[in-house]
Amino acid sequence: MDPNNAAAWFEIGVAQYNSGDYAGALASYQNAVRIDPDNPVANANLASTFRQLERFAEANAAYRKAEPGNEKNPDLYSEWGFCLGKTSEWDKAVARLNQARVLSPSAVDNTNLGWAYYNAARQDQAAGRVAEAKEKLELARQYLQTAVSLDPKLDAAYLNLGSTNNSLGDHEAAVEALNIALSLRRDWVIAMNQLGIGYKGLKNFAAAIDVLRRVTTLDSRNVFGLYSLGEVYHLSGNSKEAKKIQAQLKKIDPAFASRLDDVFKGRAVVDDAKRKIESKVPRIPGRPF
Numbered sequence: 001m002d003p004n005n006a007a008a009w010f011e012i013g014v015a016q017y018n019s020g021d022y023a024g025a026l027a028s029y030q031n032a033v034r035i036d037p038d039n040p041v042a043n044a045n046l047a048s049t050f051r052q053l054e055r056f057a058e059a060n061a062a063y064r065k066a067e068p069g070n071e072k073n074p075d076l077y078s079e080w081g082f083c084l085g086k087t088s089e090w091d092k093a094v095a096r097l098n099q100a101r102v103l104s105p106s107a108v109d110n111t112n113l114g115w116a117y118y119n120a121a122r123q124d125q126a127a128g129r130v131a132e133a134k135e136k137l138e139l140a141r142q143y144l145q146t147a148v149s150l151d152p153k154l155d156a157a158y159l160n161l162g163s164t165n166n167s168l169g170d171h172e173a174a175v176e177a178l179n180i181a182l183s184l185r186r187d188w189v190i191a192m193n194q195l196g197i198g199y200k201g202l203k204n205f206a207a208a209i210d211v212l213r214r215v216t217t218l219d220s221r222n223v224f225g226l227y228s229l230g231e232v233y234h235l236s237g238n239s240k241e242a243k244k245i246q247a248q249l250k251k252i253d254p255a256f257a258s259r260l261d262d263v264f265k266g267r268a269v270v271d272d273a274k275r276k277i278e279s280k281v282p283r284i285p286g287r288p289f
Contacts, residue, residue: 006035010042017045022052033065040069040096044076051079056086076106078112090120103142107151111160114122114144118164125167140164148177154186159191166194171201189215189222196228216245225254230260239264 002008028047029046036042047062063080070076081097084090093116117140122218124133141164147157162178165171175198181191192215199208209232215225230245242264250257 005055006032006039006042009035010039010045012046013042013049014045017049017052023051024055025049034259038068040066044070044073047076047083047105048079051083056083056088059083060087061076062091072103074100074109077103078109081112081116083120085116088123090123096122097115099109107147107154107157110143110147111157112144113155114140114147114157115160115162118160118167121167136167137164141168149178153184155188157179157210158184159188159194162191162198163194166197166201169201171198174198175202187214188220189219189225192218193224193228196225196232200228200232203235205232206265208232209236219250220248223249223256227256227260231263234264 009028009032013025013032016022016025016028024075026049029042029049032042032045033039041248043062043066047059047066050056050059050062060080060083063076063083066076077100081093081095084093084096088201094113095118097109097113101113117136121133121136121140124130128176141161144157144161144164147154148161151157158177158181162174162176162181165174165177168181175195175240178191178195178198181193182188185191192211196212196215199205199211209229212225212229212232215222216229218224226245226249230242230249233239233242233245241262244261245262249260
């Protein structure tokens with residue numbers, strides 16, 4: 001009856017989004033903002049829809065459009081920070097997630113900010129900015145410690161805290177945090193990989209081998225678990241098992257297998273902080289619920 005009824009397009013988008021029809025919701029919200037381009041809620045919901053479709057660069061542009069009128073909405077900044085992380089814009093992600101934390105100083109928001117600082121630090125490490133990386137890791141630890149004090153059952157906070165402590169070289173604290181994460185979420189492969197790194201840092205090679213063998217049992221194609229297991233076997237003096245793991249890894253990722261060969265020959269020291277073991281944001285609100 002009225003193809004230019006922005007309110008109707010908006011409500012159709014809400015119904016489609018809430019039923020999981022993100023492609024349909026995208027078209028409806030695009031119609032809503034075409035007709036009413038400055039509607040802050042419609043723009044925010046459009047941004048969330050791009051996020052659900054994993055079109056993160058477009059989501060970031062839509063969040064920027066949605067910000068006027070949503071300056072007091074922590075969910076918008078939480079989602080936006082997540083999407084900025086997905087496009088590797090970590091300093092911007094930190095800024096948005098800090099806005100979310102200021103507006104909503106919950107355990108989840110502190111965890112999200114710690115996650116962003118941890119990944120921003122890894123980006124600095126890769127670029128050789130050592131002092132900047134350490135400063136960001138310390139900030140990550142600060143916010144993650146706040147998160148676990150606010151919610152002792154938040155598994156992602158312990159995962160990110162353990163990962164951060166590993167990167168800071170505090171492997172004892174890392175092992176403690178990661179064991180708590182695994183007590184809350186059994187057989188969580190990403191946490192087990194980090195726990196193996198922690199045990200390796202403590203030179204507890206037997207414990208590292210146990211946990212990394214469990215990783216590779218649960219996921220026989222887990223590149224980082226295999227790599228770490230081969231490395232720890234080598235460090236423990238078991239070159240026979242290390243070579244077996246390398247052969248297994250070579251079938252999956254020859255480049256990583258080659259790097260492992262360099263480790264065996266003493267030509268490379270691998271920085272655990274640079275491994276692509278991504279720590280996940282625990283919860284991102286699902287607009288427009």
